[in-house]
Each structure stands twice: as structure tokens, then as C-alpha cells.
Amino acid sequence: MKKYFKFQLILLVLASVFILSCNNNDDGPDFPEGSTESVNLWVQDSMKRYYYWADQMPAKPDYHLPVKDFFKSLLSSQDRFSFAVDTQDPSSYPRSVRNMYGFDYAVVQLPNGNVATTVKLVMKNSPAFNSGLERGMMITKINGKAITAANAEELTSAIKDQTVIELRVGQWKNNAVAGEKNITVYYGYSFEQPLESKIFEKNGKKTGYLYIYDFPDGMTPALNQKFAAFKTAGVQELILDLRYNYGGSVSSAAALCSLIPQAISPSSPFIIYKGNKNGGEVKRTFAEQIAYDPNALDFNSIRSNALNLNKVYVLTSNSTASASEIVINNLKPYMQVIQVGDVTLGKDMAGFMVEDKRKPKKISWQLHPVIYKVFNANGEGAYSNGISPQIAAGEYASLPLLPLGDSEETLISSALNNIYSKSAGKNALDQSVKILFQSDTPSAAIGK
Incomplete structure (x- = not known):
């Protein structure tokens, strides 16, 4: 069972958690161990080392603030996503x-x-x-x-x-x-969400549809199984439904990407991470990124079921974020990506969890800072305002909303119309329907 309420928005760039301990800052203030001020000093030292906008942090923060407020006082005005939680206080976790x-x-x-x-x-x-x-x-x-x-x-x-x-x-x-x-x-927990697939056929052309709720580590066997079925069925077109996908493991996203285009190899570049002066620039190939998930299938095993397409359709909304946006952006150097729906959230960043791993642990807080900006093999990124679709389509143009996977559902039908008749379909974007509020707004999603 996976507790989604904890880390749904985190991109797990590394397989292991960085081990940090409370640093003694010879040049800074000295506080009693266990005090709020000493915890805040650890937070500051950690953020100086890893935070993407470390050079924008205040030089003289107020160490007497409660830890959560202190953490927020260090954040850049450009940062919508970093957050901190106290593992001893369930109320500190993001709620939605x-x-x-x-x-x-x-x-x-x-x-x-x-x-x-x-x-x-x-x-x-x-x-x-x-x-x-x-x-x-x-x-x-x-x-x-x-x-x-x-x-x-x-x-x-x-x-x-x-x-x-x-x-x-x-x-x-x-x-x-x-x-x-x-x-x-x-109130309660939700179990790990299954991949849902379907095959549409018209005039002898088969289109595979795959709904992916998120990208947990360890999902490569399930992805491999779905694509094996698509390949056996002779699928010629593919629709990825990422409309509600907040992200997750970059390694799982890389595995998905490796199953779609033609002519990629283990050494084909997949992603570029750019951090602060300490993090520098890190480049990873498809095989390298997939391997960061210890439970993943290897690149060659995955590629044996690749569809080898030159085009893919991706359904998106304002809730499409992080690893989902990486799928869209990082496939573009290798194939045509036709995005259908709405503008994505715009999380062009990645991070990993920072915590005290000393035994016994002396600090119960976990930090989830933005650490890297992410780019594709061509160095393209910087989509903090979201990635815009080629085919704009409003999910609420027709009520009631149909089940995901239904060929008449608004976003799916827009993609299918483009595949089979080269049109986006009628009334796919109904300007007269106005979205007033959505329960999965960015502020609700990141718990700020």
C-alpha cells in the first residue's frame, strides 16, 4: 500500500535520501541542541547546500520563528512548490x-x-x-x-x-x-492506482489509450505489460492520458518515454538537471535515469516492447505536473508530441527529500525543496507558466463528464478526431463554459 497523501508531488531524482546531520556553523549563531532555533539553523544550512534559489535566501533570517514559518521565509518569490513537514505532526503534511x-x-x-x-x-x-x-x-x-x-x-x-x-x-x-x-x-488512504488501457479501432487503424494517474517507483513491469499488449494488438497510434497526473518518479517517466519513440538507445540523452552552484549540471541518458529506480526493468528489456512511433497524443489539464510535464517536454527531441486539453501546471523543477538520518534521529523535520530545473536533450525547458496544447479542448464543454476511456469523452474524442479525420472535433473548447473553481488547485496540491 502506498500513502499518496505524503509525497505525491515529489520528483524522486535520486533513489536514496541524502544523509544530513545538524551542522555546527562556526561562522553563525550557536543554539542549544533541540531548540527551535537549532532546527532552523539546520534548515538554513540544508537549504544553502541544495536549494535552487539559495543565492536569494535572506542573509539574516529570524531563527526564532516556528520551523514551518522559518522555512517559508527562506523561499524565493518564484517558488510555488517547496514545502517542509514534521514527521511527528500529521497536521503539517499537505492536505487536499x-x-x-x-x-x-x-x-x-x-x-x-x-x-x-x-x-x-x-x-x-x-x-x-x-x-x-x-x-x-x-x-x-x-x-x-x-x-x-x-x-x-x-x-x-x-x-x-x-x-x-x-x-x-x-x-x-x-x-x-x-x-x-x-x-x-x-477520511482514509487510497491504494496505488492501476494503469487503465483501451484500444480504439476505426478503418483498420488501432489507437492505444493509456490513463496514468501518477509515476510511482517500481511501475516499469506494469508499463511493460501494457505496451506488450499494445504491440501484440498492432497499435499504430497512442494517447497518453495525464490530465490528473501530478508526477512522481522521474525514473518511471523515463521508462514510459523509452516505450514510445523510434531509434533511441541506452545512451540517448534523456534529461538535464541544473542546480545551484553546489549542484551544478547533471545529464542522464534514458538507461541511466531508469536505473535510478532499483526495482525497474532495464532499458533493453523495456525497449523490446516499444511501439516505435513518430507521434504521440498527450491529454493534459492544469493538474498535469512535474514528471508528467517531463514526459511531454523530453519526448519532443525524439518525436512529435501533440498535446490535447489545457495548459499544464508548470512545474519545470525537481527535488529530493532532505532529512536527518542520524541514529538516533535528532530532527524530525523533512524538507522537500526545489533543487533542480529540468531540461530535455535539446536543452529546452523553462515552462514555469505551463506547456500549452496544440489542440485546446475543455473537459467541461459537455456534461455529464463521461468515464475516462470512453471514446466520446471530450479530450479523448478530440484526440481521436485528429487521428482519424485530422480535425480537433466540434466544440472541443466551449468558451461559454467558465471554470470558477477546482478542488485540486496548485495551492491545495502543494499544501502551502
């Missing part, structure tokens, strides 16, 4: 509707001016899933309160401070919510 209950929703304004709230994601084997919640359902009330554009954010924040929520839900029929009922969802 998704990582607590296993679902997400969007509040949209319809062409007639009415406001509706639709469930867009329900994780398999999650508390929400086990309560009967389904993608496409409409939520009319949360804990007895009707959802409006004005209170959506407040209601979402309140959910994150509770351990049980009551939802009033129904089905979307004839432009209205029908068959309403109450669903109770309890």
Missing part, C-alpha cells in the same frame, strides 16, 4: 480533497449562467470510490451547504479540516440535477 478522500471536483458556470459542480476524478479503491461516488456525478451540497462560486473555496478548505463529509449528489439530465441522494465519505 484528493489525498484525504480520493476525489476532486470542479465548479463551472454554464452558458445559461447557472453554476454546477461536477465530480471529475474518483480514485480507485479510495474512500470516495468505496462510498459510491462516480466521475460525472453532480454535487449540490457539501455538509448541508449549497455550493456557489462565492463559497466553493471556503467549503473546500473546510473539508480538509474534517474526517467525514456529507455530499448531496445527483445525475446530470436535461441540463439539471436529478435523482439526488446523500453520500457519506470518510
